[in-house]
Structures are given as C-alpha cells and as structure tokens.
Amino acid sequence: MSTLQPASERAVGIDAPLLEVRNLVVRYGKKGPAAVDDVSFTIARGETLGLVGESGSGKTTIGRAILGLQTVTSGQILFEGRDITKARAAERRSLQGDLRAVFQDPFSSLNPRRPIGDALTEPLRVAGVPRTEREQRAREVLDAVGLAPGSETRFPRQFSGGQRQRISIARALVTDPRLVVCDEAVSALDLSTQAQVLNLLADLRAGTDLGYLFIAHDMAVVEFLAQRVVVLNRGRIVEQGRTGEVMRNPQHHYTRVLMAASPVPDPDEQARRREAWRALKASAAAPAA
Numbered sequence: 001m002s003t004l005q006p007a008s009e010r011a012v013g014i015d016a017p018l019l020e021v022r023n024l025v026v027r028y029g030k031k032g033p034a035a036v037d038d039v040s041f042t043i044a045r046g047e048t049l050g051l052v053g054e055s056g057s058g059k060t061t062i063g064r065a066i067l068g069l070q071t072v073t074s075g076q077i078l079f080e081g082r083d084i085t086k087a088r089a090a091e092r093r094s095l096q097g098d099l100r101a102v103f104q105d106p107f108s109s110l111n112p113r114r115p116i117g118d119a120l121t122e123p124l125r126v127a128g129v130p131r132t133e134r135e136q137r138a139r140e141v142l143d144a145v146g147l148a149p150g151s152e153t154r155f156p157r158q159f160s161g162g163q164r165q166r167i168s169i170a171r172a173l174v175t176d177p178r179l180v181v182c183d184e185a186v187s188a189l190d191l192s193t194q195a196q197v198l199n200l201l202a203d204l205r206a207g208t209d210l211g212y213l214f215i216a217h218d219m220a221v222v223e224f225l226a227q228r229v230v231v232l233n234r235g236r237i238v239e240q241g242r243t244g245e246v247m248r249n250p251q252h253h254y255t256r257v258l259m260a261a262s263p264v265p266d267p268d269e270q271a272r273r274r275e276a277w278r279a280l281k282a283s284a285a286a287p288a289a
C-alpha cells in the first residue's frame, strides 16, 4: 500500500465510525470453543448500540476487549479509525478519557474508605487537570446525575444502589468521553430505579455525540435505550438491525426466545413490568417539563 494517500483517504479517520469491531475472536485457553467468534459491528458517533444475549453469550468479553482488559485472539478494534486492538499501556492511557465504562456492581469498584469525590477526580488527576478544576468538574457531574451538592464528601456505603450507579455514571462522564461501555449497568437495580437510571443515560447523551455500547441480557432494557441492536448467541452474532425492526420482526429464533425470556415468569410481575415499561416509554416520549 502506498504511503502517499490522497487527501480523501487520509481524512478517513474523521469519517470513521466511533467504534468498529472487525471479525473479533476471543478464545480463553487454547482448546474449546471461542467465547467470541467472528463478531463485527460498528457504533456511529452519538449512537447507542445494544448488545444483547443470554448469560455466557460473550457480551462482557466483547466489552472487555474494547476496553483493553481482555486479550484479543484475532480481529480488530478501531476507535475513531485508529486500531487499538493491541494498544499498549501508554496508548491505553491516552484513550482513558475518551473510552469509559460503567459496570453492574459499582460497589466493588468504589473504595469504601474514600469519599466518592476521590473516585470522581482520580481520572482527571491522572490526566493532569489542576485540583480546583477537577473538583469543580466533579461537582458538575454529580449534579448532572442528580446527586445532591456535598455528595462528594460522603462514602460509598452512604448511598443506595441506584445512587451508587449514578456515581459510577458520573465517574464515567467526568472526562467527557466519546464512548461509554455500559455492561449490565442497570441489571442489579429494581425496576423503578432501572427506569430512572435508563432515563438518566438517555438524558446525558441528548444533544451530544456521546456513544454507548449498552450491554444487557434483557431485551426490554435494550429496546428502551438503543437505536440498533446486536443479538449474540454463543459468541456469534445471530441478528443485528434497528432495534424497533428487530423487536417487531425478529428474524432469528433465538431473538424470539430472548424477547420471550425478557419478561419474568410470574404473570402478575410480568403485567407490572409491562405496565412499568409502557409508563417509562411514555414518560421518555413526553417533552421535558
């Protein structure tokens, strides 16, 4: 390939998707099936892509590979056109502000002995942001996720599960990232808290070009937030498309099974759940007060 590229090709990074995953394969150990097998998808700027599949289908492995926490067997991961598949520590550090994560259990990633303000300012300290600026920014993001002024001096145990998840969202956003990988970010929350946190995630991206890779085993949760969805079964993509179309007209049997599995078995609980989702969608569709 020529080193002298026409301008139209050199500019490709600018037009490149926010994230591109190409033929990703991840194998744990030398034998056995690949946990992730030839997975390809893209995320555009400002887009939310849902990644859905039952437990063990490879969702977390994909998220970890993107975040540089899992070695890739083969394939490529490109962030804004730049190949980060094998990014070394220094390059990963340079990505830290742009590419962030929210996990299922915020308690495990918050130091119980430190006020939560520390967790919020830490990524900024690493980036060399001066102290008064990072404290100011921490207060801003806490406000953005709906936590009271002064929260930064309190400790993780002083918050509820939903509040702690707001804190981890604040920590993800404090660096003003381009992409946030949310891995089962609302799965541990009760239904009404789930709805609040999903609405918060939707509010935070509104009017920005923030992208999410939104990983969940629950189709209903993905349907609420994601414009497009990738359905994963045993490490392979079985279906992908616009969320509404996939939900209305699933092409693959496994997708139908997942959709059927999304509600809970108890019919009363299922009815409550359906009602809650209807209300959630209605509230999100309504113009902001």
Ligand SMILES: Nc1ncnc2c1ncn2[C@@H]1O[C@H](COP(=O)(O)OP(=O)(O)O)[C@@H](O)[C@H]1O
Pocket: 028, 035, 053, 054, 055, 056, 057, 058, 059, 060, 061, 062
């Ligand atoms: N650290 C690991 N070592 C070996 N196998 C693993 C490891 N992590 C995940 N796996 C296996 O990889 C597959 C995909 O797991 P995972 O990515 O966690 O799926 P999901 O997030 O969809 O539940 C599963 O079969 C799981 O047992």
Ligand SMILES: [Mg+2]
Pocket: 059, 060, 061, 184
């Ligand atoms: Mg997982």
